[in-house]
Amino acid sequence: MPDLNEGDLAPDFSLPLDDGTTFQLSAHRGQPVVLFFYPQDDSGGCTDENREFSERASQFQALGAKLVGISPDSIETHQKFRAKHGLALPLAADPDHLAIEPFGIWKLKKLYGREFMGLIRTSFIIDADGRIARIIKATRILGHAQKMLEALEVEVGNNPAK
Numbered sequence: 001m002p003d004l005n006e007g008d009l010a011p012d013f014s015l016p017l018d019d020g021t022t023f024q025l026s027a028h029r030g031q032p033v034v035l036f037f038y039p040q041d042d043s044g045g046c047t048d049e050n051r052e053f054s055e056r057a058s059q060f061q062a063l064g065a066k067l068v069g070i071s072p073d074s075i076e077t078h079q080k081f082r083a084k085h086g087l088a089l090p091l092a093a094d095p096d097h098l099a100i101e102p103f104g105i106w107k108l109k110k111l112y113g114r115e116f117m118g119l120i121r122t123s124f125i126i127d128a129d130g131r132i133a134r135i136i137k138a139t140r141i142l143g144h145a146q147k148m149l150e151a152l153e154v155e156v157g158n159n160p161a162k
Contacts, residue, residue, distance in 0.1 A: 003104045006135055010126045011102035015070065015092040018078035023068055023092050025099075029130050032065040032156060034148055036123040036138075037105055041073045041081035041091075045141045049121070052145035054087040059149055063156050065125075070094050072119060123148050125155055 004010075014024040025033060036053060038046045050069055053060075060067040070092040073081070078091040092099070100106045100119055109118040123144065125134040134151045138144040 004132055004135065006132050008132050010124065010130055010132050011099070012130075013099040013102065015094050015099060016075055017068075017090045017092055018075055018082055019090060021090075023090065025126065026130065028066050028126075030128050032063070032128055032133070032152060033126040034060055034065050034067045034123065034152060035070060035099075035103075035126065036068075036145075036148065037070050037100060037103065037119055038121055039071060039119045041071060041077045042084070045121075046071070047081075047085060049138065049141050049144060050081070050087055050089075050091075051085060052142070053148075054085070054089050056145050056149050057088045060152065063149075063152050065152055065156075068092050070099055072097065072100060125152055127155065 010025060012026045014022055017023050038049055040046050057067055067089050069089055072095050073093060074095055075093045078093055082091055094100050097106055105120045105122045106117060107120050109116055121138040123136050124132055127133040133155050136147060
């Protein structure tokens with residue numbers, strides 16, 4: 001699947017959340033949505049990233065945005081992960097890559113000379129019209145949530161520098 005670009009209509013999807021509800025992207029038209037895709041629950045980097053997003057969840061909400069973390073892990077794994085770390089945001093399970101592949105982030109990766117398919121840690125801001133407003137790859141895990149929050153502030157026009 002070709003890479004998505006800012007301005008493209010975001011692919012719609014429906015995924016189960018760890019709280020027993022379902023998240024469907026198109027149901028949130030009229031408000032911005034922040035999706036952050038991460039590889040695996042309870043790994044070091046993913047734990048740091050989820051904690052940072054969780055610490056800022058109320059700030060995303062104050063800007064009118066729905067914040068959702070998505071990984072290929074199961075609902076059961078998400079529930080344990082969220083409880084263990086006291087995370088304040090919903091986690092969507094995508095073991096069948098129903099969102100991951102259409103968003104173009106399941107790709108060939110290389111680590112220590114080994115090649116394998118995996119999730120490229122990436123976050124998206126979807127605007128109120130369902131279009132991709134921002135795509136930010138998490139090149140550094142620490143600080144990524146803040147970077148997304150700042151991008152959302154610009155997107156919704158709450159940044160005085162705009």
